[in-house]
Structure formats: structure tokens, C-alpha cells
Amino acid sequence: MTIPWQGALWPALVSVMQLIKAPIPPLWENLDLVPAGDRQSPINIRWRDSVYDPGLKPLTISYDPSTCLHIWNNGYSFLVEFEDSTDKSEEEEEEEEEEEEEEEEEEEEEEEEEEEEENPTIIPSEKATHSFLVLMSMSVIEGGPLEHNYRLKQFHFHWGAIDAWGSEHTVDNKCYPAELHLVHWNAVKFETFEDAALEENGLAVIGVFLKLGKHHKELQKLVDTLPSIKHKDTLAEFGSFDPSCLMPACPDYWTYSGSLTTPPLSESVTWIIKKQPVEVDHDQLEQFRTLLVTSKGEKEKRMVDNFRPLQPLMNRTVRSSFRHDYVLNIQVKPKPAANQVTP
Numbered sequence: 001m002t003i004p005w006q007g008a009l010w011p012a013l014v015s016v017m018q019l020i021k022a023p024i025p026p027l028w029e030n031l032d033l034v035p036a037g038d039r040q041s042p043i044n045i046r047w048r049d050s051v052y053d054p055g056l057k058p059l060t061i062s063y064d065p066s067t068c069l070h071i072w073n074n075g076y077s078f079l080v081e082f083e084d085s086t087d088k089s090e091e092e093e094e095e096e097e098e099e100e101e102e103e104e105e106e107e108e109e110e111e112e113e114e115e116e117e118e119n120p121t122i123i124p125s126e127k128a129t130h131s132f133l134v135l136m137s138m139s140v141i142e143g144g145p146l147e148h149n150y151r152l153k154q155f156h157f158h159w160g161a162i163d164a165w166g167s168e169h170t171v172d173n174k175c176y177p178a179e180l181h182l183v184h185w186n187a188v189k190f191e192t193f194e195d196a197a198l199e200e201n202g203l204a205v206i207g208v209f210l211k212l213g214k215h216h217k218e219l220q221k222l223v224d225t226l227p228s229i230k231h232k233d234t235l236a237e238f239g240s241f242d243p244s245c246l247m248p249a250c251p252d253y254w255t256y257s258g259s260l261t262t263p264p265l266s267e268s269v270t271w272i273i274k275k276q277p278v279e280v281d282h283d284q285l286e287q288f289r290t291l292l293v294t295s296k297g298e299k300e301k302r303m304v305d306n307f308r309p310l311q312p313l314m315n316r317t318v319r320s321s322f323r324h325d326y327v328l329n330i331q332v333k334p335k336p337a338a339n340q341v342t343p
Contacts, residue, residue, distance in 0.1 A: 039257050041258035042170075042308060045254055045273065050320045052319070052322065053320065056319060060142045061141050063152060065239075065242040069239070070235055072235035073292075076293065082139050084185070084193065141204065141206070145270055150186055155180060157179065157288065159210075165177070165305075166178045166285075167210075169273055178209075179208065181261075183203060183205050199268055201268070203268050205269050208277070212282060216246075216278065216280045216281070216284060223288075225238055227290070231296045232292065246278060251321070258271045275322065290302075
């Protein structure tokens with residue numbers, strides 16, 4: 001849901017888009033319908049204004065390739081979706097079987113209890129073991145700025161019509177050609193992704209910048225699948241993929257409280273923006289631009305510039321997991337030694 005913008009910031013944001021010669025994406029051309037709120041995304045990250053937080057933990061990523069399901073074109077981007085819930089009907093069947101076995105094992109359990117009183121041991125139940133295995137089969141992240149485990153729901157990209165722009169977030173007003181978003185939800189506090197997406201601390205999104213460089217071998221598996229989902233609402237099987245291969249090696253990140261960048265624009269997201277971009281080549285980005293926002297039989301329209309314009313930071317603080325001395329294209333001149341004569 002969107003309501004009229006209150007204030008004069010939106011024209012300024014449009015001016016910024018024009019300044020960097022980036023087009024206003026079609027979804028955001030209507031200037032009368034802009035979401036109200038003080039924690040909207042994306043933002044421009046000002047390196048020197050970010051605050052180092054020594055309390056930020058390393059981010060732990062545990063993705064299971066077997067949970068990858070399919071890839072589909074939703075008319076705005078392409079999404080790779082993952083299994084993020086347990087089969088509750090299967091659990092209920094297992095519980096019924098356990099209840100039947102309890103009657104048969106009752107006498108044996110009484111004898112075991114007497115023995116355990118003399119020699120106590122801890123033996124995990126079948127139910128506990130099953131719960132552990134369910135957790136192990138999920139793709140989750142933890143640590144970083146997060147208090148709970150978050151399950152991976154999907155990942156997608158945003159990109160421009162040309163390589164000069166495309167990312168949603170910027171760093172010191174620098175645009176990247178594309179940006180990867182890995183969307184996770186808090187399954188500890190919420191029962192479904194849909195519930196989590198509407199509430200504070202419901203989602204955690206990892207953002208990764210893509211920059212022009214060498215060919216990305218792992219990304220190519222995705223690129224090779226794109227022709228099969230060229231049109232809107234087309235879907236293809238896409239199994240056994242570990243998205244951690246799309247992550248940079250550097251663990252450093254920025255984090256802030258923000259929102260979804262597509263409707264309903266809920267302010268439910270803990271953003272984790274990786275400092276180091278990953279390299280992809282021009283041809284791989286060009287394959288992104290072959291996708292269409294139109295369905296089969298409709299006049300073809302390319303899927304490009306699918307990013308949201310920058311939003312004001314307001315009173316938020318961007319924290320960093322790393323120490324930094326802000327230097328913009330300048331090397332710090334070393335201090336002279338105590339015995340060094342300075343002219």
C-alpha cells in the first residue's frame with residue numbers, strides 16, 4: 001500500500017537520479033504515489049558516516065544446495081526460490097507411529113529408567129533427532145546483526161539497461177551495474193514468510209554488488225537457464241545450487257534497518273550490504289537484459305532498470321562490521337620517524 005509522499009524530498013531524489021543519468025524505473029514514475037515512512041530502502045551508503053560497531057558478529061551462512069527448487073520470471077526480476085518450510089503432515093504421521101510404538105515399548109522403558117537412575121545417560125529422542133535433521137536441511141543464516149536464525153526464501157537481482165547503473169544501493173553515490181539480494185525470514189518469531197515480511201525484524205536481506213570484471217563461472221549456471229524463463233510467469237526447475245558461491249570472500253559488511261524495495265515496501269528488513277563486490281563479465285549482464293516483463297503473445301518489453309530510486313536515510317545509522325579510515329582516492333602519507341629530519 002502506498003500513500004502520498006509528505007514533504008519535498010522526492011523531487012530531490014529524482015534530481016539525484018537525473019544527476020547520475022539513470023532513468024526513473026517505470027514502477028516509480030508516478031511521483032504522487034510514494035510510500036511514507038522513515039526506514040525506506042535503498043539508500044546511499046556514505047562510507048565516512050558509517051559507524052564501526054565492534055559488537056557486530058561474523059555472519060554465518062549455511063546454505064543447502066538440495067533446498068533449491070526453481071527459477072521463475074515474475075515480470076520484475078527473476079527469482080530463484082528455496083524450500084523454507086517443513087512437511088508438517090509427515091511430522092504428524094511420524095508422531096502417530098511413535099505413539100503406537102510407545103505402548104509396545106512401555107515395559108522396556110520402565111526397565112531402562114531403573115537402569116538410568118543408577119547410571120544416568122542422555123539419549124536424544126527420535127523426535128529431537130528429526131527436528132535437528134530438519135534444521136540441518138534448511139538454508140539459513142545467523143550471526144551478524146541478527147538475533148535469530150533466518151531461512152533463505154529466494155534470491156533475485158536488480159540491474160540497469162547499461163553497465164553504468166543498475167544497483168539499488170550506492171556507496172558514496174557510486175552505482176554498480178547490478179545488485180544481488182538474498183531474502184531470508186525469521187522463522188523463530190513468525191510462522192510464514194508472508195507474516196514475517198510485514199513485521200519489524202521479520203526479514204534479513206543480504207545485498208551483494210556486481211561489478212564488471214572477469215567471467216563468473218558459478219553465475220553462468222543461472223545465466224544458461226534464463227532463455228527458458230524469457231517471458232513473464234514462466235518457470236523452470238533449478239535444483240542443487242548453493243548461492244554462497246555468489247558471495248564475495250571478504251566478510252566485511254554494512255547493516256541498517258530498512259524496507260523492501262518492491263511493494264508493499266514494508267519496513268521489515270535488516271539489511272546486510274557486503275562491502276566487496278563480485279566480478280561478472282559484460283556478456284553475463286547482457287543475458288539479464290534479454291528477459292522480458294511481458295507474457296507470451298504480448299508486445300515484447302525488456303526487463304531493465306528494475307531498481308527503486310534512492311530513499312532518504314532520515315535518522316538512521318549505518319553500522320559497519322569493519323574499522324575504516326575514510327580516504328577517497330588518496331593514500332595516507334606516513335608520519336615521519338622520530339629521528340627523521342623534515343624540511
